[in-house]
Amino acid sequence: MSSQPKVFLSFRGPDTRRHFSDFLYNMLTNAGIGVFRDEEGLEGGKEITPQLIQQIKQSKISIPVISKEYASSKSCLVESEQMVECLDKKNHIIIPIFYYVDPSDVRYCKGSFESAFLKHKNRGTNDSQINSWKSALQRIAELSGHHLHEKSEMYHAEATKQIIREVQQILKTKDLIVMAPLVGVDSHVQEIMAKLKFDCGNGRAVKIGDTSEMVLIYGIPGVGKTVLAKCVYNKLHRLYDACSFLEKIQQEIEDKGIVSVQNQLISDLHNRNAPEFKYSDDALNYMQSWFHAKKVILLDDIKDHEQLSALVGDLDWHAFEEDSPPEKFKEESIRIAAATHGLPLALEGVGKSLLKRNNKRAWNQTLATLEVAPHESVWKAFSKSYETLKRNEQEIFLDIACFFNGKDKRIPYYMWDDRNYMPALSIPSLHARSLVEIGENKEICMRGILKKFGREIVESEYKREPCKRRRLCDCEEALDVLRGGKGTLYVEALRLKFAGRSKGNISFECDQNDGLQNSRFLKLDQADIRGNFGNRLFSLRWLDWQRCPKIFDDHLIQTWQNLVILDLSESQVDKYWSGWELLAVV
Template sequence: MQPSPQSPPPAAVTTTSWNLSSTSSRTNYDVFLSFRGPDTRKQFTDCLYHALRGARIDVFIDDKDLCPGEEIDNALNESIKQSKMSIPIISKDYASSRSCLMELAQMVECKKEDNQLIVPIFYDVVPADLKHLRGCVEESFRKHEERGIDHKDIAKWRQALQEIAKMKGYDLLNKYNGYHGELINKVVSDVEQFLKTNDLVITDGLVGIEPHVRKAMEICNKDVHVLKICGMPGVGKTTLAKFVYNKIHHLFEGCSFLEIPKDVESNELMRLQEKLISDLRKQERRTLSTPDQGTKVIAHSFNKMRVLIFIDDVRHFDQIKHLVGNLSWFGLGSRILMTVGRTDILDDYPSEVADKYKVEPMNDHQALLLFQKHAFVEDPLEERSEYDSLSRDIVKIIKGLPLAIVITASYLRSRKGRMAIWLDTFRWLQGNQAETVRQAFKVSYDSLEKGTRQIFLDIACFFSGMDERIASCMWSAWYYPSREIESLCDLCLVEIGENHELWMHSQLREFGREIVMAEGDWPWKRSRIWNHTDALSALSALKRKESAKNVEALALTFDEGQSERFRCEGFGHHWSLRFLRLDQATIGGNFQDALSNLRWLDWQGCSEISELLILHLKNLAILDLSRSSVTGESQVWGQILEKANKLKVLKLSRCCHLCNPPDFRASMYLERLVLEGCSLLPRIGRSVGSLKHLVSLNLKFCKFVKDLPEELCYLKTLKELLIDGTSICMIHFLPDSMEQLEILSACQCESLARISDSIGQLKSLTYLGLDGAAIDRLPNSIKSLKKLQRLLLGNCHKLHELPYSIGNLESLEIMDLSSTMIARLPWSVKNLKKLRVLKMENSHLRKFPKEIKNLDKLEEIDLSQCKNLKGSIRCDMKGLSSLKILRLSSTKTSGLPWSDDKYCHRQTLSSLSLLQRLDLSECDQVRALPILPSDLSNLKLLELLKISDCTVKTLDGLENMLRLRKLTLFRCPSLSKLPDREKYKFEIDMRNY
């Protein structure tokens, strides 16, 4: 179904209309501020800068971001190019500054080339004076001419000022009567809207959400202050609320998203209050002393402010009465969204200002589509036909609950061909309709083996969001984690993210924690203690000699800056901990054998490490001392490496005092060493070469590390080397080394100017990331990387060409050449038979690369913002049979290949039957759109079509676009007839038409 069009905003709400066309995704800053220092630096600019930063917007300002010794002109130009938008603050003497005018000219150039957004602030000047170059502006240019500045530069500056004068901006004197605060609030709000900084993350690939969004939006646009979204567990309440929140949050002066924990205690309530106050004030979080203090601050701070607050998973009114208990605390037009577990929660609000929307389960058609999507993935229709009837019956029993459908379908997916299990699952569900969601979870949980259940409970209690490779180092002492995690993923109980992080749905997490809670009435009787208060209770019980032999994992989670000191004498056999999180706590005393079973010690932010504690870490596998005060020199630190004989993972991320590398011993079994963000670390010691079992070395953003020790050649087992953001100048390896290396990431290494021929000996390499390097070539030896799957060269601004040997990369799937100087691809790329993604956005490409025309695995081609790509595409694309995404926005192309003649027209379209997205926005040379005649039924899979600044005249054949979800039309003056919104089932966006 199509997404619902956005309903009109509430009364008295206005927004600034900006062109939200795409900008480069490779940016270092959100906003570039340009200003003349003596005019506004210490007043308006300073206030605006801090307001933007307080809203978590990354701002470039010249006195804070330029490094000493940089060429100011080049650095400023690069900063402008690497920003998503620019805000010039035009004051009376702005034009008297040569650097300001250079910045302005660069902004205008970026707008023309990259469609970068410019929003000027006319501080104390009239736009007409800029347009006509009169008054103080004229005087400034007269002085520039007297100084002998090149006339070409002056002409370019004048043109830039005149361009700025035409733009819609902010007029401080005429519209805001000189009030800085009001203007600054407006600018921050509009920048947030443009950058979508407040959008909540929503899962892709949903089915049937659009009608709910439309109805909920209709209620929000009424004079209703509180909207309660209710429904059965797993029906999609949170997803719906996130959709609504993302659609309307930009209409409010402040917004906040709060997740209610299951048990709201006083410290957790204050944390929610602190977040709410911080979000609405757009300031850093400040600590409260009591919940009553927080209530007073909320009640008196926002009563003249129109806000949007989304509170997720409310189970009773007491959880929120100190947050949004009285609607008079917030200004007129405010909205409060809630997802609730009970329908009577809003009884404390007046009925005339509160309403509810119940999310009903999916209808049978939508539910079946979702079930088939997860049970059969991409299986052909004929292979799923024998399951059709049974699939429909199962879906009817589950009654359209999305989460339960996904869980059940995923469980059955790996059991195709075993009809008896499908039938048993159907029969089992028939007798358990009352607790469908929980029972759907239980079906999968009960099917797990014992070890897999333990790993599931560990993730539910502690490790959601953790790197599964690290957690596996603990689990491997008892289980077979690779096998068991794969089983959990197959059942959709757990997902593994792109960066190997474990992810579990919140309802599944609660289900797992309920299982642990049922193990005993008291915390110290249970196997896992994740709640801070329960952990303190368990520690107190241990001092009373209570037995806690069942406790396997315990976590203390202090607020930032808080800590506590514990004495642990006499615990002895009472502990059987394998995981312990201390989180800034200080522990001392005689531990005896209390921690002899410990496998994972998470002690981030510790300031003092007890020697007695270290003496009992003989079985430790994982040690995390991130953000701690270790220096690499202390005697205690040396004992860590000496006593932890079985240590496999050592994390020292962001240890800002670590100025000397640790001295490692050859007998260590260390597999993962993480030194990311150790900003003072000048080098990696030679002793790292003695770590014969090391698999991963992470040096990300150790900015003073300039070279790698030759001893790395001894690391025969190393598979992952991460040196992003370091000062490495050259990548070179000794002969016959690094043969097992699979991942080499050197992104944002701005000093990296050379890759030696030794790169060719990395026979196992699958990932090579050089994004942002200063290299001007790749060695021909790259042809030896037969296993390479991802090659990232984006933002290598000096790279002019690829070697011909690139065609030997027979396993290459993704190649990113965005923002390089490459004008054409070598003919050998025709041999990249496994290539799926080709990104050349903002490159110097002149012609559509014919070399790729027969790459039948290619799914995505991105040539957007290639300003030199001109004329009609003379390439028969029928060989691109897998193409799903084609981006040609902001190019000078004048026509697609099938517009040339009838023969090419038929052949090409028949091969693009999988095309889902076609972006022709800002293609002002396109005179006709040949893909929409009525006989083009083979484009029925097209989902997204964007047309802007084109001279197309007709849009015939839209009725054949069966899967088209959205048609975007911007500024198409030659279009003779607008599409009928009532006729088509897809969304038609005609803003700025």
């Protein structure tokens, strides 16, 4: 029992102590709810004491188990009187249980209750006290409670479960902490509840249909997935016999293995009274045999369906600790929301930093910083998500960020397949994490903030030595590397774009570079390449040379023997170009 019980259990010992009241007490305590019952705090046979009155006052809920002889106990009547007094002070809730008695007999003091009050009067209790007790019982009998009787179709165990759920709902013992205030999240909660066939319009979730659906909440880091999941969990968990909310699953698996997560889940669903397993297969077999018929809520931080099977067989934002930012900073707020791409994770961090700043200069400086680079909390979230990707997925993610955003996904597939990046698996995995989207015309789409993040990763490889990077997507840096002959041995993908330059097309001598032999992708928009590459393009898989000149060195063509994609669109090359024959031979 906890030091400050939340529930006061009132009953007449000889009637229910050895069966229903004891069963209810144990079920409540097993559910982690602090309960006080008079036999634990008082010496047997004594009248009600100030200590007992204090226990009622400190409790948030009283549960009187009103049996046929309940009113014959002076102690029970004093307890009921104190319960009603606490109820009138608006800080107490009474959940009556009518244990094989008719509630109308309690309300109108008939039958055994009339006989009990007559005995109290004959023993010298004054009319004023008796009327006060009667009034208390009448008040309690008018409350919504639970009625157990001979014709009831509900067993004691099921009735007890309902009582515990009601207590948990009132005490919010299993509610997860959600940062407040939340703006706009309610509509998304309602949408998920509707999919699960629940209605919560009156503030309490009510089942309105049958469903076996599983709801998957996914998105890029920082959009508020966990907040939404917690809100749904808090609405639903009281309606289930067992529930679990597991957070930081990936970290737990990395540190202690998947069996640790399975043991936590089993413990949650058994209300902490469960075996602990050493091996994942044993835990999985146990769950499949014991929990297959139960309805369970399992939310947050599942990596993919494969991991879920191994375990168990756009949101609005909140910031500034108000429903909306200060009115005088409305324009700046709109621009900040745009600069952070509306990500709640970023907006929350920015909102906290600006909460006590009441001058526009601070807001404008913050805005200027955000327009150059996202908030550090977003970067950390993206980094964590990126680090969970497999190497193949990381390579494709960086390729898209640097070169293929908006490109038909079917084209780079050929190159990625040739490099054993397994795009048929990697692209769906990136999509599942909302790191890329697939457009109506099969084009790969990536949010601007993610593209910026990907390029930041690329540039961080060698901040001051671009020639040692594997990707060069900044045209000025790429040209500087090539024309300076600084060495391109490490470069795997490179882009040059000269269209629209005031100085016209730019040419460079390919033989002045000491190596492009590791390059698999080259984009040479309007480039004029002169000289002999020799065998420097042996690894090339994709050449995108738009508007290339009609005539170029045949030696260059002969190095294209491993090409899988050649794009010479908008060039002067036509069907009569002799190079086609050389390519056919290659």
